[in-house]
Amino acid sequence: MADHAFVTLATNDSYGKGALVLGSSLRKYTSKKLAVLIAPQVSDSMRKVLSKVYDDVRVVDVLDSKDSAHLALLERPELGVTLTKLHCWTLTEYTKCVFMDADTMVLQNIDDLFEREELSAAPDPGWPDCFNSGVFVFRPSIETYKQLLHKASEEGSFDGGDQGLLNSFFNTWSTKDIHKHLPFMYNLSSISIYTYLPAFKAFGANAKVVHFLGKAKPWNYTYDSKTQTVKGNVHDQTLIHPEFLSLWWNTYTSRILPLLTEHGVVKDASTGLKALSGLVCSLAFSCRFCRDEEEITEAVSQLSIAAAASPPPPSISSEERRERWEQGQVDYMGADSYDNIKKKLDTYLQ
Ligand code: UDP
Ligand code: GLC
Ligand code: MN
Numbered sequence: 001m002a003d004h005a006f007v008t009l010a011t012n013d014s015y016g017k018g019a020l021v022l023g024s025s026l027r028k029y030t031s032k033k034l035a036v037l038i039a040p041q042v043s044d045s046m047r048k049v050l051s052k053v054y055d056d057v058r059v060v061d062v063l064d065s066k067d068s069a070h071l072a073l074l075e076r077p078e079l080g081v082t083l084t085k086l087h088c089w090t091l092t093e094y095t096k097c098v099f100m101d102a103d104t105m106v107l108q109n110i111d112d113l114f115e116r117e118e119l120s121a122a123p124d125p126g127w128p129d130c131f132n133s134g135v136f137v138f139r140p141s142i143e144t145y146k147q148l149l150h151k152a153s154e155e156g157s158f159d160g161g162d163q164g165l166l167n168s169f170f171n172t173w174s175t176k177d178i179h180k181h182l183p184f185m186y187n188l189s190s191i192s193i194y195t196y197l198p199a200f201k202a203f204g205a206n207a208k209v210v211h212f213l214g215k216a217k218p219w220n221y222t223y224d225s226k227t228q229t230v231k232g233n234v235h236d237q238t239l240i241h242p243e244f245l246s247l248w249w250n251t252y253t254s255r256i257l258p259l260l261t262e263h264g265v266v267k268d269a270s271t272g273l274k275a276l277s278g279l280v281c282s283l284a285f286s287c288r289f290c291r292d293e294e295e296i297t298e299a300v301s302q303l304s305i306a307a308a309a310s311p312p313p314p315s316i317s318s319e320e321r322r323e324r325w326e327q328g329q330v331d332y333m334g335a336d337s338y339d340n341i342k343k344k345l346d347t348y349l350q
Helices: 013-029 044-053 068-074 077-090 111-115 142-155 162-169 190-195 197-206 243-262 293-309 318-326 338-349
Strands: 004-010 033-038 056-059 096-100 104-106 120-124 127-138 209-211
Touching: 004 013, 004 077, 013 033, 013 044, 013 104, 013 243, 033 044, 033 077, 044 056, 044 243, 068 077, 077 096, 077 127, 077 142, 077 162, 096 111, 104 243, 127 162, 127 209, 142 162, 190 197
Parallel strands: 004 033, 004 096, 033 056
Antiparallel strands: 096 127, 104 209, 120 127
């Protein structure tokens, strides 16, 4: 239906990359409208690329809680701006929407979410009596928007971001109506895979949406061709079980990078590039391997060009392939392509 939309948010170009992968994954499985809310600081070139993937690119004011005390408890000082999400209630030309964080990715059709009512969401893995606000069904309404802003200014948010506020506002979510509890499969937090691996093995095949919740975002990694190793933070569990991360990167390199390069968001890789090609962590807060955004951009750009230019790799044994995979040498365009990874994941889970 034309008055249904999937909605996301990107206040800067980094989250813009996430929004592009999310949008591209949605396009693969749905014909619903796609809308992205962006902040004024998102670059013009990123806006152009977003408009290739999204039907509706809307500039909104940034709403920031500036609540450093609660954000410190959450250990995410940067998340005050997630209150900007509240603008999604102003999209009144749609009757019903599904909000999705820019760090989520769709693995199957999820149009059935539009049969649910406001506010439907999945439990938060850290506190299951709260819903996670990375995926939720809502009805745009200026009245609700005003009430939310009012609550935010009167009481603040218990986590300094949108999730605390929304849980206080829709405070009967955990008790009143089970239909508003989305199955975890609609917001599978990548963190949970490691905290309850047997459940992941039993039910993970049904995953519909993966959420890269936490500090380490997929776009914080790239490849270091010099050492050909995963040079991320060794404590980062995402790297222990990297299939979903690989799916994200596969979509990024095959469908998004060409657009970013064409529109100059990513610099042309043909000149003055460093020899990069393994997974490199760029966690802004904790990782000593941090690199700046520009280097990552260049690295990624080079990766795509190298991948496009190289001849098909010779066939190798599955053991050798696994070894290469573990060393961060992933053949995104060939054996480790999106479809192959997804097939492997499905077989493993079944
Ligand atoms: N977001 C944004 N800019 C920021 C931080 C967050 O646009 O600087 C948006 C983006 O859509 C993101 C969502 O707010 O996915 C929630 O933040 P995040 O996903 O980082 O939180 P987490 O799910 O890791 O707790
Ligand atoms: C959560 C949610 C995210 C939200 C953040 C701040 O962890 O995943 O969507 O923005 O908390 O409230
Ligand atoms: Mn998120």
